Amino acid sequence: MKTLTMDDNLQHESVTPKAPKRKKKTKGDFWKSVGQQKYLYFMSIPFVIWLFVFSYVPLWGWTMAFQNYKPAKSFSNQKWVGLKNFVELFQDERFYLVLRNTLAMSIMGIVVGFIVPIVFAILLNELRSMKFKRTIQTVSYLPHFVSWVVVAGIITKLLSIDGGIVNEILLSLHIIDQPIQFMAKGNWFWGIVTASDVWKETGWNAIIYLAAITGIDKEQYEAARVDGASRFRQIWNITLPGIRPTIMVLLILSIGHLTSIGFEKQMLLGNSLVTDYSEVLDLYALKYGIQINRFSYGTAIGMFNSIVSIILLFTANGLFKKFAKESIM
Template identity: 65%
Template sequence: MKNQKILYLMSIPFVVWIFVFNYLPVWGWTMAFQDFRPGRSITEQEWVGFKHFITLFQDPHFYLVLRNTLVMSLMLLIVGFTIPIIFAVSLNELKDSLFKRSVQTISYLPHFVSWVVVAGIVTKMLSTDGGIINDLLVSLNIIESPIQFMAQGHWFWVILTGADIWKEMGWNSIIFLAAMAGVDPQLYEAARVDGANRWRRIWHITLPGIRPTIMVILILSIGNMISIGFERQLLLGNSLVREYSEVLELYALNYGIGMGNYSYGTALGIFNSMVSIILLLLANGFFKRMSNTSVM
């Protein structure tokens, strides 16, 4: 520690940040076991045990919201995990460095665009009044009249997944491109000498070379499956598709903060966190046993 004191000093601000914003708020979990009333001290609160958890699991709407969360999480995990890998492999195979850098830069840009702007773009593109998607489908005679995509619940999951892919694909591919840069070029030269074509080199050299990175990212993604946020659903959703758009965190926002039921919202947040921890431990244990890859 004496030899590395400079590094320890550099880490102090980040340790403080994590403590203040990640560990200190855990004290607020006590609200889930109270009928919390703002303005009262902790000794003045009424303790009710697991009352709010019982109410949570008896609420039919909770299971509807849980279904939406799991389905959207699974879609985002499958599509949002595989497409960046495919995109990264495709970029890695490009020989023209100028074109490659240009494509990389363009693909990163949507990540820095606010979801407010993205939601506006998606809504306009899918509009029945001048929306490019409907105009294209009608002009190709695929449909006879414009479809109200944003008013039909069964389209919402597909729209949200597509918007997320467009926004985050380039950014999520960065770590895979970095992993590919660490693959020994001599392996590719040896494969060419042995007569391996491009697909064989990708399958037997590139993908195995980045497998540890893929496993770690997959484990962390599974751990975050149920914590997918609410911004996308809030901005793209509306009252007509609420049955398909409301997720756990949006449900906690509406019923916890929106209706002043802080204890109920906290109980829902604890459920969310516990499920995320369990998924992370299960995924980590499974991949550690199968491929000796672990994040802890």
Template identity: 45%
Template sequence: MKLQSLPSVEIVSLPKPSARKETFWRRLGRQWDLQVMVLPGIILLLIFSYLPMWGVLTAFQDYDLSSGFFASPWVGLKHFQILLTDPLFLPVLKNTIVISILRLVFAFPAPIILALILNEVRLPVFKRIVQTISYLPHFMSWVIVAGLVISALSVDNGSVNMALLQLRIIHEPVNWLSIPECFWTILITTGIWKEIGFSSIIYLAAIAGVDPNLYEAADIDGAGRLRRLWHVTLPCIVPVITIFLILSVGQILNAGFEDILLLTNRGDNAILREVSDVIDTYVYRVGLTDFRYSYGVAVGLFKSIVNVIMLVVANFLARRLGETSLW
């Protein structure tokens, strides 16, 4: 039987589709619905964050309200030279740095510790009660919080003095807000009490994302609660802690404004000024109250530049020492 040869089939290669790179405007048009959703936020950001940056130029002027922004004379770095030679600014800078460091040492780890403790609570009802109570102070304004603190520390029927008198720790009421040595403790403690619950939400969410298999493996190895906490939970939330630590270091000269201003009676408490005067209150007093607008803007610009430098340095160190950084 003779086999017939099959006809040869010619394979025709299809032309490759043109790999035309999608342009920015074409991609923008394809995502028009998403861009419309983002547009209101972009407009608000431009109006309230970028347009006011033109006011930074007044730091290089002798700004006068009657002359206006464009007619005020330019003076270059005059206000920065005054700032660096002002004998009153060095104590202000020292107070700002010390209060910020105290916040980093005591206030920053407080919500982490609370989140770790709440994660170990096995009674859901008790856990929810504690979370609710710790969240509430965050939603109160500093006006209310400062009023509560001043009332609690008052000489006349203040709860703190009454408790200390009953315990015979003191023999007569003490005006705590007139003792400079106690102000930093009152300020840091009040800030922790107000923000510890709300700040712990982020760390609780990070802990909830830890792989349960890691805990099971730790249990098999015989690890107790403390060892699981130290060897499993903490290493898993280190990236979140690092990010917020970088952001906190980047705000090293933001020692507070509302809390200090209200606890010192709008800055009129002269006894506490040597320990409570920070850059923000200094700008408020000198720039707005004394009508030295250009000098106040120069101080604020100095603070922002230092904060940016500290942010870049902290991010660089975090990237060199670990794998987590902002960029």
């Protein structure tokens, strides 16, 4: 065995590459970077102002949740009631029913409305005819631009007992003996809303996945075909891992909006027969807050909604960062 001498050690140390030292960024470097990218900063100023005016300035209105707010009085003359509105909110049995509806439709929307666009984008990407592919893509995202007022009218007509195409098909196939009043059955309402939302938004939501798929290196597919991989194996081993970061980011954002699903489709598709299944948090705030001039109570509902969304966003981001190594922050 050869014994290393001091000269050998010195020689070994001399050829060992040393990690380059990172240069600490100074204020001068920051301003230098700003000077180099000044046009980008100037372009972003209008959007920063818009964000500040419409997203941060309205947070001042949260003070109404701790007041017995009266529009005729100035801010200094409002009566402060502390957490009274929140106590009243959490003691209302209707609130928990509404929260159940909101979470149920949100979870169904995430599970179905999140998976379907991914599958649709992958299947669309597998089409070989570019003309047919573009036609399908155009037709699929057009419903996104249709108002929910129009969509609700279409859905109601399709499910109507008076000439509705769904009942007509079921009757002609002898699946049912008499028309079904779909819009009067509360336990079917969540499914109707979810299906309507999927039909309206699938094509639009698939665009971002199609964009992510185009960013995958085509040589990976060529190498897989040379190795004899089927198209399904290519999708499983190349396409899905390639769009995984996009899927994770959008999933985290969707979880953050779990309680903020709006109220348009529920209000337009709902009726007095399915109120116990159609009412969501935003609609509850509108009905029991703003419409009867209980502005402080409505603000408390909105504040609860926003805080829960923030907690869900940070929780989902932390879990995905820990287990899936994906994060948006």
